[in-house]
Amino acid sequence: DWDGLTGSQEKAQGSKPFMPNSDMDGLDDREEYRLGTAAMHWGKDIDLYYRVVSVEPKFPVNVDDGFTTEVKKLIEDERDLTDNDDVSLSGIGSPRDLLYPAIGCPEFVDKSTSLKVMFNMSTSNAVIRVHLVSTQDSTYQVIWRTENNEIQLDNSGPDAFGRTIFNYSVTLPNDILTGLYNLTVYTSIDRFDAPHSVQVLDNFKTSFKFVQLTDVHIGNGWEWGKDNHNVGDFLALINRINKLEKPDFVTITGDLTDAGNTGETTYFKACLLKFNMPVFLTPGNHDHGDSAPNPGLDLGTIDNYNNYLVPRFNSGSEGDLDDYSFNYSDYHFIFFDSGGVTDIGLPLVDPPHLAGLTTDQLNWMKSDYNTAMAAGKTHTFIFTHGPIVGHGGAGTHNTYELTGDPDMPVQLKEDRDIPFVEWVNEQDMTVEAVFCGHMHMSGGYIDIDVNTINRENFNLYTSSIFFTQNVVYIETTTACAGYTHGG
Structure with missing residues (x-):
C-alpha cells in the first residue's frame, strides 16, 4: 500500500x-490478487468491452440482408461480484491427437447431419468409442462404438505436417437433446478430451446473434507468477454474456493471453469453460509470444495455442499459421491468423505492427470462400486479430490511441494486404465485414479502396452501426480493464 x-x-x-x-x-485487494484482477487500474479505462452482432435477413424492409452491431461495456458498478469466482485448473489439459473439433474451434451439427471427428493416428491406436456428454447435465451422454459399426471412417492419409490423419463421422440419433457438449474419443489405451466442442442444434437459425470479444490479455508477461491476471474481469464479462446477451456463439479475435505461455493459456482455457455457448478463437500477436515472458518459464509461442485451444488441423494454409472456417445458416465465417512480430517471446522495443496476409493465406481463403459459395452460402464474415486497415498505417499501429486524432490518414496496415482488399471488393458484397482487434479502439471503415485509402477522416464509425450495402472493416476495443497499451 x-x-x-x-x-x-x-x-x-x-x-x-x-x-x-x-x-x-x-x-479487497488480497481477493483481487487471488482472482487475478487488478487492484489498481493503471489504464485510462476500467470498463470491459464487447461487440454484439445481430444478423437479421430482410431487415429493414426493402433491404435484402443486413446486420446490426454495437459495442457494449460492463462498467464496475454493473459487475456481478457474486459470480466472480476463481477458476480451477484441474483437468485442463491438451486434446493432443484429437484435432477437431476443439474448444476453440467447435463444431455445429444439426440432427440431419453427422458429427465429424479428425484424429492424428501417427502416435495413437485406432478409435474405438466416441462420447458426447452434455455440459448442462453430466448424466446425459451419447456413445458410439466401433464394434457396433457406429463409427464410420470416411478417409485417411498424410497431411502437410507429416501426420497420418483419420477422419471419422458418427450419425446423431433423432432424439438427441440440443445444447453444448463435451467430446471424448477413446482408443484401446488412452482417452482424448475436447470440452465444449460440439453444439447440437435442431436447425440453423436464419436470424442469429454472436458476440465478438478481443484482446483479453490473460496473464501479465512482465511479472513473475501473474498468469491469472485479468481472470476475474474476464469471468465477470462471461457472466454478463451468459445471462444478458445469450448469443448463439462467441468469437474472440486474438491476444487471448499476454505472453502466450503455458500458465496463461491454461487459465484462459479454464475461463472458456464458463461460457454457455460455443466459442471460436483466432490467435493474436501476444499469443505468438509478443510480450515479455514470466522469468524462468517457457517463452510462450503459438505452440501453446495449438496444444490447448485450437490444434493445427487445417493443412491448407501456411505451416506456421492457423486458419479455418465454418458455416452457420447461409453465412460463412473465416478465421485467419494475422501472425506476430516474433515467436520467441522477447520484449519489443516498439509496439507490434503485424506483417499482413501471406500469399498462401490469401490463396487458401479464396479457395475456401469459393467452396462455401458453391455450397450455397450467400454471405461471409472474416475474423482476424491485426487490422487490415486503420488510422496511422504500417509502423504506427497505436498512434491514434495515443493522440486521439481522428484526422490521421486511414491506411492499409501493410502493403501485403492490398491483394486482400482488392479481392474483397470483387465479391459483389458477399463479404460483408472483416472483424479485428489489436488496436484497443472501436470503429468501422467502409468504402475502402486501395486507390483512395489515404483520405483523412475517412468513414470512421465509433459507436452503434448498421451496415447492409458496404464491406466494413470493424475494429473492437479490448475486453480487459486497465490494459490500454494498444496491441
Missing part, C-alpha cells in the same frame, strides 16, 4: 499491508 512500512511493522501496529479496496470495485 506504499505507506513505507514493512509487513512486520504493519502487523505490529495493527494496520494492513494491503489497502482494503484500492480501485473501489468492492473486492
